[in-house]
Amino acid sequence: MKKLLALPAFSDNYLWLLHNGQHALVVDPGDAQPVLAALQAHGVQLQTILVTHHHPDHIGGVDELRQATGAAVYGPARERIPEPLTRLAQGHTVHALGLEFSVIDVPGHTAGHIAYYCADANTDEQGSPLLFCGDTLFSAGCGRLFEGTPAQMLASLDALAALPGHTRVCCTHEYTLSNLKFARAVEPGNAALFDYQARCQALRAADLPTLPSTLAQELQINPFLRSRQADVIAAAVAHNPSGPRDEAGIFASLREWKNNYR
Numbered sequence: 276m277k278k279l280l281a282l283p284a285f286s287d288n289y290l291w292l293l294h295n296g297q298h299a300l301v302v303d304p305g306d307a308q309p310v311l312a313a314l315q316a317h318g319v320q321l322q323t324i325l326v327t328h329h330h331p332d333h334i335g336g337v338d339e340l341r342q343a344t345g346a347a348v349y350g351p352a353r354e355r356i357p358e359p360l361t362r363l364a365q366g367h368t369v370h371a372l373g374l375e376f377s378v379i380d381v382p383g384h385t386a387g388h389i390a391y392y393c394a395d396a397n398t399d400e401q402g403s404p405l406l407f408c409g410d411t412l413f414s415a416g417c418g419r420l421f422e423g424t425p426a427q428m429l430a431s432l433d434a435l436a437a438l439p440g441h442t443r444v445c446c447t448h449e450y451t452l453s454n455l456k457f458a459r460a461v462e463p464g465n466a467a468l469f470d471y472q473a474r475c476q477a478l479r480a481a482d483l484p485t486l487p488s489t490l491a492q493e494l495q496i497n498p499f500l501r502s503r504q505a506d507v508i509a510a511a512v513a514h515n516p517s518g519p520r521d522e523a524g525i526f527a528s529l530r531e532w533k534n535n536y537r
């Protein structure tokens with residue numbers, strides 16, 4: 276049996292820690308301190324560090340954790356990440372804690388961004404698949420396009436959306452409530468958004484994470500996974516009437532709308 280923990284870091288990051296009571300893996304440790312504290316609190320030893328992309332809030336603690344624990348580091352093939360690490364791309368697998376994680380290329384937020392998918396994580400919620408998607412997919416949102424194109428991000432989100440609906444989506448930022456404000460502006464008639472927003476507001480009021488989400492949930496409420504729905508297309512076109520109307524163009528209009536939304 277494995278335990279999945281969301282360790283808060285900085286203002287709104289989560290460092291995901293998975294452990295089996297003896298050994299642990301951590302994803303995107305932007306800061307070593309919360310990880311070291313959790314390892315000590317749970318009496319577990321860090322074996323594996325998984326990195327999704329090169330941004331400092333995802334790699335800042337890697338060197339310190341490697342030195343403190345001797346953990347093996349895995350990361351994307353084409354990004355600048357401190358060595359030594361094993362470089363991964365689409366189709367590669369990582370074995371850790373007796374689990375197999377497959378690597379999915381998800382360019383868009385950064386050019387070489389990868390995600391890690393485990394089909395059967397054997398956690399407390401029995402048998403749920405797990406997805407560590409870095410800054411690609413957020414609950415009710417997606418990452419900004421710093422290095423990739425809208426078409427790339429759309430294809431990356433399509434690849435994630437094709438995973439089983441009960442996959443638990445471990446996003447690295449608590450952006451859910453602000454994303455939901457935007458989602459409701461895009462789809463004022465989507466009733467699932469009201470219910471989900473109420474649940475997330477209650478979680479945040481109790482100082483609890485809104486994550487992990489599930490893919491089935493995201494498919495109902497995330498405008499960036501719903502950019503081919505008639506209502507979402509209509510909203511994107513109304514917001515940017517002169518924008519291109521192909522799939523990538525609609526997605527681009529939606530992403531730009533969100534960039535400027537307050």
Ligand code: ZN
Pocket residue numbers: 328330333384410
């Ligand atoms: Zn990032």
Ligand code: FE
Pocket residue numbers: 330332333410447448
């Ligand atoms: Fe980030």
